[in-house]
Amino acid sequence: MGKIFAIAKLSVLELFRKKDVYVAIVLALVAIVPLAVVNAFGIEGAVRYIREVALLLVWGFSVIICVTTSARQIPNETQRKTILPLLAKPVSRAQIALGKTLGSIIASWGALAMFYGCYIVIAGLKSGIWIEPVLLQSVILHACFAALACSMTVCGSLALTPSANITACLLIIAGGLLFGDHLPDLINKAPGLFRPPLIGLEYVLPRFELFDLRARVIHSHAPVPAGVFLFILLYGAAYSAVFMGLAAGLFKRKQY
Amino acid sequence: MIRWIFILLWLGTLAGGQRLVTIRRRQTVGGGDVITRIFGESRALISARMLHKADRYFHGGVMLDNCDYLHGHAHHHEHTDDCGHGVDVDDEALARPAATGDDHYAGAGWYRRLILNTRPAGHTHLSTVREVKELLPWFRLATRLDPHNVQGYDVGAYWLAEKVNAPAKALALIDEGITHNPEAFELALTKGELLMETDPAAADSALAAAEKKWLAARKKFEEGEAYPPHLSPPEFALMERIQVYRAKCMLDLGRREQAIAFFQRALAVSDNKTALQERIRELSSQTNGWAPPPSDH
Numbered sequence: 012m013g014k015i016f017a018i019a020k021l022s023v024l025e026l027f028r029k030k031d032v033y034v035a036i037v038l039a040l041v042a043i044v045p046l047a048v049v050n051a052f053g054i055e056g057a058v059r060y061i062r063e064v065a066l067l068l069v070w071g072f073s074v075i076i077c078v079t080t081s082a083r084q085i086p087n088e089t090q091r092k093t094i095l096p097l098l099a100k101p102v103s104r105a106q107i108a109l110g111k112t113l114g115s116i117i118a119s120w121g122a123l124a125m126f127y128g129c130y131i132v133i134a135g136l137k138s139g140i141w142i143e144p145v146l147l148q149s150v151i152l153h154a155c156f157a158a159l160a161c162s163m164t165v166c167g168s169l170a171l172t173p174s175a176n177i178t179a180c181l182l183i184i185a186g187g188l189l190f191g192d193h194l195p196d197l198i199n200k201a202p203g204l205f206r207p208p209l210i211g212l213e214y215v216l217p218r219f220e221l222f223d224l225r226a227r228v229i230h231s232h233a234p235v236p237a238g239v240f241l242f243i244l245l246y247g248a249a250y251s252a253v254f255m256g257l258a259a260g261l262f263k264r265k266q267y
Numbered sequence: 268m269i270r271w272i273f274i275l276l277w278l279g280t281l282a283g284g285q286r287l288v289t290i291r292r293r294q295t296v297g298g299g300d301v302i303t304r305i306f307g308e309s310r311a312l313i314s315a316r317m318l319h320k321a322d323r324y325f326h327g328g329v330m331l332d333n334c335d336y337l338h339g340h341a342h343h344h345e346h347t348d349d350c351g352h353g354v355d356v357d358d359e360a361l362a363r364p365a366a367t368g369d370d371h372y373a374g375a376g377w378y379r380r381l382i383l384n385t386r387p388a389g390h391t392h393l394s395t396v397r398e399v400k401e402l403l404p405w406f407r408l409a410t411r412l413d414p415h416n417v418q419g420y421d422v423g424a425y426w427l428a429e430k431v432n433a434p435a436k437a438l439a440l441i442d443e444g445i446t447h448n449p450e451a452f453e454l455a456l457t458k459g460e461l462l463m464e465t466d467p468a469a470a471d472s473a474l475a476a477a478e479k480k481w482l483a484a485r486k487k488f489e490e491g492e493a494y495p496p497h498l499s500p501p502e503f504a505l506m507e508r509i510q511v512y513r514a515k516c517m518l519d520l521g522r523r524e525q526a527i528a529f530f531q532r533a534l535a536v537s538d539n540k541t542a543l544q545e546r547i548r549e550l551s552s553q554t555n556g557w558a559p560p561p562s563d564h
Contacts, residue, residue, distance in 0.1 A: 051403040051404040051406070051407035051408075052403055052407060052427065052433070052436045052440070053436070054400060054403060054431060054433060054436070055400075056397055056400040056401075057400045057401050057402075057403055057404050058401070059324060059401045060401070060404040060405070192382060192386075195378065195379075218378065220382070221381055221382065221385060223385070224385055226328045226386055226387050227328070227385070227386070227387055229328060230324075230327050230328035230387050232327070232328065232387045235384055235385055236384055239380075239381060239384040239385070242381065243381065243385070
């Protein structure tokens with residue numbers, strides 16, 4: 012386990028050294044702060060639109076950071092040939108794959124912590140409400156989503172070229188978040204020929220939209236029932252474990 | 268010599284092109300150049316989307332297709348105290364089966380149960396002043412993005428005046444809408460409605476403008492001329508409402524004979540004549556005789 016964490020630590024340091032997160036935060040602040048200052052018709056009191064825009068940016072940037080960070084973990088090592096000394100060390104290939112995945116997950120969680128910190132300050136200053144239980148649930152499920160997205164992308168990086176992997180993962184994740192709710196409806200309405208592949212997608216792809224509690228946070232709804240919340244957490248953990256296992260298996264077969 | 272002709276032609280083309288761009292921009296934008304540059308013609312679609320967003324906010328984040336309480340409210344709140352007619356949308360909305368937004372989520376049982384638990388549910392309406400303020404940014408965005416979004420001005424002004432208690436801001440919004448859409452009779456009608464309680468004379472003037480615009484629109488409509496898609500069709504029900512509101516203004520100004528004349532005009536286009544006939548009879552019994560219609564038509 013210590014070896015896995017040592018590899019993970021390197022990945023985390025790399026993300027913060029490259030300053031991608033800081034750029035994302037500055038961009039988000041540039042978009043949100045002017046919106047937070049302006050009052051429609053000069054009437055104060057509206058906060059939900061700020062929450063909506065801010066959470067949209069938090070989700071958008073977190074998806075980009077998760078995918079781009081994870082997608083370059085192993086390919087970068089391969090490209091720089093630093094993978095060879097790493098493989099020569101007394102660590103198994105599975106440990107390297109797991110360490111790289113864990114590193115990208117922790118780095119994404121660090122970025123998420125910064126994003127949500129900014130969100131809580133801006134929304135809190137505007138509304139006077141700081142942390143609601145549903146927001147806590149939302150942050151935890153978002154972290155679970157980040158773990159799943161990172162695992163999937165690291166797994167993809169061992170099977171596809173970096174650019175193809177990034178494109179495919181962004182499409183799958185964005186498609187899931189935007190249209191996942193409508194997939195069952197799409198299957199019901201699809202002509203016979205298109206139904207089997209769509210049903211296949213429904214069962215094979217992780218349902219990213221389940222982790223998205225933005226609408227409940229924006230409109231201050233009650234927290235999700237504990238059973239449902241735990242089930243989604245387990246669902247995310249199980250899918251992440253499957254992708255990590257697949258990544259370890261693929262990395263073992265990789266020839267250098 | 269040929270070189271100079273080419274240079275002149277080039278300069279002429281450049282100037283002509285710039286002129287065309289300017290004219291086109293004036294025709295389509297009506298303000299907000301930066302917005303047009305960013306969004307182009309798609310801004311009308313995005314603007315309509317903003318109104319959907321306001322509707323979703325009004326329902327506490329739930330997507331509902333069968334409740335048009337938010338948009339239907341403008342022009343439909345009753346003035347039965349003096350007008351003798353009116354539709355109370357509150358009752359209509361409540362009479363419908365209570366939708367909860369569950370219909371939007373299909374799929375296997377486990378998935379449906381999970382997704383329904385992670386999304387807002389239930390049929391609620393924002394009601395307090397603080398809550399209704401949440402809608403305002405979407406009305407502002409909708410009208411900024413597309414100054415021809417007449418419904419955005421109309422509905423936004425209604426909620427500003429009736430629910431946020433900011434009639435001056437509502438009037439300013441309607442005036443902005445009228446500037447961008449001078450032919451929109453429904454905006455003039457809303458202006459008249461907004462002024463009815465405080466300034467019946469100004470309200471009557473706005474309603475007279477609404478009537479003129481309605482007549483012009485009706486003429487275009489009947490002659491089969493191209494009718495702007497962002498305007499409501501000139502239905503007789505709206506003309507009836509204009510006449511009834513003008514009658515109410517006349518009553519407030521103490522001009523009972525003119526009020527009767529407006530009620531008679533409303534009667535001519537009304538589907539529901541009984542209440543109006545009753546009102547005319549009641550007013551006629553209080554006057555000493557028939558009065559000619561007002562001279563401004």
